[in-house]
Amino acid sequence: MAPRKAPDAGRRSDRSRRAIYDAALALVGENGYRRTTIEGIAARAGVGKQTIYRWWPSKAAVLMEAFLDMAARAAGQTAPEGDEDADSRNGGEYGIPDTGDLAADLKLVLRATVDELNDPLMEAPTRALTAEGIVDAALGAEFVEKLLDPQLALYVTRLRAAQEAGHLRADADPRTALELLIAPLTHRWLLRTLPLTHAYADTIVDYALGGLAPRP
Template sequence: MAPHKAPDSSRRSDRSRRAIYDAALALVGESGYRRTTIEGIAARAGVGKQTIYRWWPSKAAVLMEAFLDLAARAAEEAGPQADGGADPQAGAAEYGIPDTGDLAADLKLVLRATVDELNDPLMEAPTRALTAEGIVDAKLGAEFVEKLLDPQLALYVTRLEAAKEAGQLRPDADPRIALELLIAPLTHRWLLRTLPLTHAYADTIVDYALGGLTPRP
């Protein structure tokens, strides 16, 4: 008779954690942040709420970790070539922004990837919910910036500093302000939903940011 094998508690914990992540993201997309509860997450995940409280101190902590996990998985699936580095609202910071020597092409690649992620229903609903809640919940907003936004923005700064050293930007250009010229229009259009978010729009942002709007002699 084969010896009885004890259940793998770590595997069971991983399954439960994944179920909680999925439940939290689904609920915040369906009902919004404020209507999402620990009880609702537990019921959707098929776990006891005490399991959630054992691992996380609050609903915000669950959702933030679930969202960071989603962003990391999205970056892994895309890979370093497709990901190009950075979504200012979502995605992982592990690959960096490419440096082919062509700054415009590199930035267009990254912003096109950002457009694709912001238009992806799986990413859009939780991103929109957490972004909105972060405006009214200062603590959640600060955590969102610290854990997700700042690491992504740092990639832009690194790439733009390299471009400045290579003489592709003016010597007095502030990389932080420069990256805002790229990210802010994309985020503004996405938040307001007034016009479509497209690759062509992303390309135009790069052209305007790098070339300026005033005529050149």
């Protein structure tokens, strides 16, 4: 749920904003990124297209915020009630827990990622946006910078803490190491090679931490 704000003539109304996000995500999921238009989003949301143009400079900007909001709602299901700090709703700001057990913490967050990727609400729009970013380098770069990199930064933080605690190889680069954890999930999901399950997430963590070579 979006936090309630005091009425403010200069602020987007929460109801219109939510309707616009929902319409944008639905249309991009149904028709793809290119065939989604500001006019179409406005019509589906029941607002005038000038309302959208007043608040966002482009279709990409609407969708970016719709995705940030969707990620925040997914993350916010475990967030404190009544949190009114918009930054803290930015999907990744809650961070990866640090219980001192790196494997357990990574399994928790990768299982949650599995659930998000398998969520029918997110499936179609996320696929449409990812597919467009793969062929449109400028759009892809924007989404990596604004949506993906902030999530990856959380892994860097957690892996650095693990390194300081002696739970990650001292010579491992956390930014590279995280790719062994998240890329397999993305690969399975995008290419639909095999089922994406909690058990798979657990196995990836075990293999990545323990290594595929036999331990002496």
